[in-house]
Amino acid sequence: MNGGRHLAKGSPKPALPDDGVFRLHSMRFCPYAHRAHLVLNAKNIPHHTIYINLKEKPEWLTEFSPLGKVPALQLPKEEGYPALIESLIIAEYLDEKYPEVPLFPIDPLKKAQDKILIERFNSVISVMNKVFLGGSDAAPDALTEISKGLDIFEKELSSRGTPYFGGDKPGMLDYMIWPWYERSAMLKYLLPEKYELDKERFSKLIAWRDLMINDPAVKGHYVDGETHAKYMKARRENAHDYDMLL
Amino acid sequence: MNGGRHLAKGSPKPALPDDGVFRLHSMRFCPYAHRAHLVLNAKNIPHHTIYINLKEKPEWLTEFSPLGKVPALQLPKEEGYPALIESLIIAEYLDEKYPEVPLFPIDPLKKAQDKILIERFNSVISVMNKVFLGGSDAAPDALTEISKGLDIFEKELSSRGTPYFGGDKPGMLDYMIWPWYERSAMLKYLLPEKYELDKERFSKLIAWRDLMINDPAVKGHYVDGETHAKYMKARRENAHDYDMLL
Numbered sequence: 221m222n223g224g225r226h227l228a229k230g231s232p233k234p235a236l237p238d239d240g241v242f243r244l245h246s247m248r249f250c251p252y253a254h255r256a257h258l259v260l261n262a263k264n265i266p267h268h269t270i271y272i273n274l275k276e277k278p279e280w281l282t283e284f285s286p287l288g289k290v291p292a293l294q295l296p297k298e299e300g301y302p303a304l305i306e307s308l309i310i311a312e313y314l315d316e317k318y319p320e321v322p323l324f325p326i327d328p329l330k331k332a333q334d335k336i337l338i339e340r341f342n343s344v345i346s347v348m349n350k351v352f353l354g355g356s357d358a359a360p361d362a363l364t365e366i367s368k369g370l371d372i373f374e375k376e377l378s379s380r381g382t383p384y385f386g387g388d389k390p391g392m393l394d395y396m397i398w399p400w401y402e403r404s405a406m407l408k409y410l411l412p413e414k415y416e417l418d419k420e421r422f423s424k425l426i427a428w429r430d431l432m433i434n435d436p437a438v439k440g441h442y443v444d445g446e447t448h449a450k451y452m453k454a455r456r457e458n459a460h461d462y463d464m465l466l
Numbered sequence: 467m468n469g470g471r472h473l474a475k476g477s478p479k480p481a482l483p484d485d486g487v488f489r490l491h492s493m494r495f496c497p498y499a500h501r502a503h504l505v506l507n508a509k510n511i512p513h514h515t516i517y518i519n520l521k522e523k524p525e526w527l528t529e530f531s532p533l534g535k536v537p538a539l540q541l542p543k544e545e546g547y548p549a550l551i552e553s554l555i556i557a558e559y560l561d562e563k564y565p566e567v568p569l570f571p572i573d574p575l576k577k578a579q580d581k582i583l584i585e586r587f588n589s590v591i592s593v594m595n596k597v598f599l600g601g602s603d604a605a606p607d608a609l610t611e612i613s614k615g616l617d618i619f620e621k622e623l624s625s626r627g628t629p630y631f632g633g634d635k636p637g638m639l640d641y642m643i644w645p646w647y648e649r650s651a652m653l654k655y656l657l658p659e660k661y662e663l664d665k666e667r668f669s670k671l672i673a674w675r676d677l678m679i680n681d682p683a684v685k686g687h688y689v690d691g692e693t694h695a696k697y698m699k700a701r702r703e704n705a706h707d708y709d710m711l712l
Contacts, residue, residue, distance in 0.1 A: 286586075287586075295575070298575055302575065302579065304575075304578050304579070304582065305582055306581070306582060306585050309578050309581045309582055309585065310578075312578070312581075313574050313575065313577075313578040316574035316577070317574045317575075328559050328562035328563045329541070329544055329548065329550075329559065329563075331559070331562070332550050332555050332556070332558070332559040333548065333550070335552070335555045335558075336550065336551055336552060336555055339552050339555065340532075340533075
């Protein structure tokens with residue numbers, strides 16, 4: 221929509237065809253919105269993407285997202301054109317509504333265990349965010365913390381003995397943690413010590429990454445580490461270059 | 467278990483019968499553990515409760531709960547005696563595994579919408595916690611914020627036109643927000659201004675509370691506002707009187 225340009229304050233609401241197709245309100249560099257893109261891609265669900273300038277939000281955003289956040293997924297086929305927010309809620313909704321390509325395990329226990337891992341990944345997310353925004357000075361032990369958080373996932377992949385957390389193909393856990401894993405590649409460009417994950421300590425995760433990068437759903441929304449770093453460096457200067465990929 | 471006494475550092479792991487029954491690790495005044503009690507009660511699922519002293523945790527707690535948190539639900543019937551953590555993950559697991567008494571709506575959209583409301587209730591939780599722990603001085607606009615947060619739920623009950631959020635009986639949304647609603651009754655005892663919810667502004671929620679208090683699942687774990695306040699006042703002095711109900 222709008223050529224992928226991020227709509228800002230003052231932008232008219234985009235005129236979209238009355239085609240009943242999902243409308244995903246997103247921001248190109250938002251890792252939470254990234255989750256919604258991955259699930260929609262993995263399930264081959266047609267959708268329009270409406271990119272939002274989160275610094276100068278269009279006035280009509282709160283019609284779809286009461287707190288003005290992305291992702292917000294509007295469902296034009298449902299009565300009243302409701303919209304869903306929160307990346308994990310959107311992901312699970314799509315998994316229940318479109319079970320043809322199941323992403324969560326069917327077994328309730330395995331599903332709950334994968335959700336716990338997604339929850340535990342939040343500790344990696346919060347440290348990564350500090351480093352992305354402030355460099356290693358912002359969190360002196362950050363790289364140690366990130367590695368300790370990722371140890372859990374390395375060990376999990378090892379004990380599952382499968383190439384993906386989801387088995388022979390990516391499942392919900394793979395897609396829910398991927399946005400930050402993809403962004404971890406920018407640490408090399410953001411930190412003076414050119415940080416990369418230890419190849420021995422994280423051998424399974426690195427093999428997993430090499431597979432994930434070639435997954436069609438991931439490819440459909442992929443940005444390399446250098447580009448993520450470029451966006452983040454500008455953001456650190458409070459210059460949100462939302463449209464830098466256009 | 468152990469007469470309801472909270473087990474502390476140094477306590478041996480409780481000897482439980484090998485009966486395949488769920489083991490809920492809880493703390494009597496923890497609102498998140500309260501959620502798990504409500505779901506187990508509502509579904510009439512037999513379980514042992516192991517109360518944990520969260521200030522001086524028993525050494526074996528991390529076997530069931532890697533971060534040492536409650537609730538942690540151990541599943542002795544499953545291979546490897548796995549345990550689940552995180553109140554919402556436990557609640558949804560139980561709802562999927564024991565569908566005889568369904569708590570979430572069956573329709574994926576309605577379910578997602580209820581989850582969004584549970585998520586939005588977090589803003590009420592965070593302000594309530596500030597007031598519980600520090601009084602109205604700790605958050606000057608707290609009472610206004612709590613009321614603004616509850617407006618969403620008053621409006622929702624009104625638009626649903628049913629006595630409970632779940633319809634004619636309590637559903638998952640009712641049970642997931644109840645622990646804090648129950649605790650809001652302590653504001654009257656904690657604050658000098660004897661705070662109570664405005665009877666006109668929150669007429670639906672107050673009628674809902676009167677029904678909820680008589681729900682068997684709620685009754686099974688209910689504590690009145692004065693008692694909650696007594697626990698909280700001691701906690702403010704760093705005296706965790708976990709066993710005060712015994």
